[in-house]
Amino acid sequence: MATRTRKKERVAPERLMELSFAYAPPLIISAAASNKVFDSLANRAKTVGEVAKETGASERGLRAIMNALVGLDLLKKDRNKKYWLTPESAAFLVSNKPGTQAGFFGTILPQLAAKWIQLGEIVRTGRPVRAVNQETEGTEFFSQLVENIIPMSYPAGQALAEHLKVSRAKNEVRVLDLAAGSGIWGIALAQRSPHVHVTAVDWAGMIPTTKRITQKFGVAERFKYVEGDLLEADFGTGYDIAILGHILHSEGEERSRQLLEKTFRALKPGGTIAIGEQLVNDQRTGPATGLMFAVQMLVNTDKGDTFSVNEIKSWLEDAGFKKVRKVTAPGPSPLVLATKP
Numbered sequence: 001m002a003t004r005t006r007k008k009e010r011v012a013p014e015r016l017m018e019l020s021f022a023y024a025p026p027l028i029i030s031a032a033a034s035n036k037v038f039d040s041l042a043n044r045a046k047t048v049g050e051v052a053k054e055t056g057a058s059e060r061g062l063r064a065i066m067n068a069l070v071g072l073d074l075l076k077k078d079r080n081k082k083y084w085l086t087p088e089s090a091a092f093l094v095s096n097k098p099g100t101q102a103g104f105f106g107t108i109l110p111q112l113a114a115k116w117i118q119l120g121e122i123v124r125t126g127r128p129v130r131a132v133n134q135e136t137e138g139t140e141f142f143s144q145l146v147e148n149i150i151p152m153s154y155p156a157g158q159a160l161a162e163h164l165k166v167s168r169a170k171n172e173v174r175v176l177d178l179a180a181g182s183g184i185w186g187i188a189l190a191q192r193s194p195h196v197h198v199t200a201v202d203w204a205g206m207i208p209t210t211k212r213i214t215q216k217f218g219v220a221e222r223f224k225y226v227e228g229d230l231l232e233a234d235f236g237t238g239y240d241i242a243i244l245g246h247i248l249h250s251e252g253e254e255r256s257r258q259l260l261e262k263t264f265r266a267l268k269p270g271g272t273i274a275i276g277e278q279l280v281n282d283q284r285t286g287p288a289t290g291l292m293f294a295v296q297m298l299v300n301t302d303k304g305d306t307f308s309v310n311e312i313k314s315w316l317e318d319a320g321f322k323k324v325r326k327v328t329a330p331g332p333s334p335l336v337l338a339t340k341p
């Protein structure tokens with residue numbers, strides 16, 4: 001008789017207990033950012049009392065979150081109870097640093113987290129409580145979001161400019177930046193060459209933000225702005241490059257397919273479409289951040305989701321694009337590029 005030699009694996013509750021507290025770190029970072037804890041420690045180590053005096057926040061509250069941040073390796077504390085920044089918090093949580101995420105944690109994260117509280121009900125109905133893919137809700141939310149995600153989109157835009165060798169252009173390069181938001185993808189290309197001219201499309205309520213940021217980066221005179229819903233606005237034609245930065249996930253499959261077809265018509269033959277997205281694998285078994293981002297879309301949009309490269313590839317090919325390829329770039333996922341034959 002065969003004997004069972006495999007030991008039973010121990011099933012333990014510790015991982016679930018840890019997960020039960022997984023909401024705490026982002027909210028602690030958020031509270032520290034909005035109370036300017038990281039800014040206060042940017043120049044030298046300080047005690048809780050000194051940070052309280054400088055920020056106006058309570059000593060009790062600061063002591064609790066600053067100690068928790070030590071536990072999360074985002075602050076250090078010495079024997080004299082002075083706290084200082086780690087290389088990571090110094091680089092990414094001080095508000096005036098170029099790649100800062102202080103705005104995202106301080107301003108955007110609490111708004112997103114508040115909606116997740118209703119996830120059980122959202123799953124029951126399949127409907128978001130307030131959909132940000134609608135212009136009235138969306139303009140207000142995205143006007144705050146877009147500047148805070150520049151640290152994610154800007155390096156990817158620079159990588160795209162590098163990949164497309166924009167700096168070597170001898171003639172005009174016409175760029176269509178769709179769902180432009182801050183305009184940062186077009187800005188990254190415009191900074192590489194004076195030949196780049198960008199048409200930025202977004203809802204009317206977002207365009208003043210796009211204008212302000214293109215002015216801040218000193219490229220506004222080479223930008224044109226088109227107001228309107230992506231499926232209704234007049235994009236014009238004859239573009240060399242079209243960029244869809246972080247928009248397909250909130251549009252969902254049906255509108256994304258229509259948008260790709262419309263973008264195909266706007267490009268010149270030989271033109272390139274570039275898509276920045278949070279991707280998942282074909283079986284939807286990973287990566288975990290992409291899968292959780294799909295829940296973010298459930299919470300915030302009518303039909304949004306995260307998609308795999310092969311799904312996007314098939315929509316691009318149905319729209320007429322060829323040579324669908326991935327390009328490595330900083331950010332959550334590689335870029336997806338394709339060519340209009």
Ligand SMILES: C[S@@+](CC[C@H](N)C(=O)[O-])C[C@H]1O[C@@H](n2cnc3c(N)ncnc32)[C@H](O)[C@@H]1O
Pocket residue numbers: 133138139142146149150153178179180181182183184185201202203206228229230231244245246247250276
């Ligand atoms: C997540 S932000 C991305 C901004 C920018 N492309 C980036 O990658 O940093 C999405 C942008 O799309 C715009 N948007 C969303 N749905 C839209 C629609 N149906 N029509 C026009 N603009 C839309 C929002 O106003 C926002 O500026």
